[in-house]
Amino acid sequence: MDESRRSPRPRVFPRGAAPPPALCGFLLLLALVFTVSYAVGAAAGPVAPGMHGTAPGGGGDGGDGGSGGPDMDDMGGPHGGGH
DSSP states (O other): OHHHHSOOOOOSSOGGGSOOHHHHHHHHHHHHHHHHHHHHHHHHOOSOTTOOOOOTTSOSSOSSTTSOSSOGGGOOSTTSSOO
8 A cells, every 4th residue: 555655757848848849850951951061161161272371470372471461551452542
């Protein structure tokens, strides 16, 4: 008779604590899209293979001596006032 009085094992999570199936499906689809996107990007290779990032300390193989590009004062344009 003691067994009939025992309460059933308490659940760790309440019944409503599980995420809805639509959310699980959405997250699975999102992970699949990112995985396929990464695979396609890796197969395509780099966008600009000749481009290199800037090296710390002003060094690097940019070739312009670290001047930051052409002199902006020599450029004609709409703000030039009729140069």
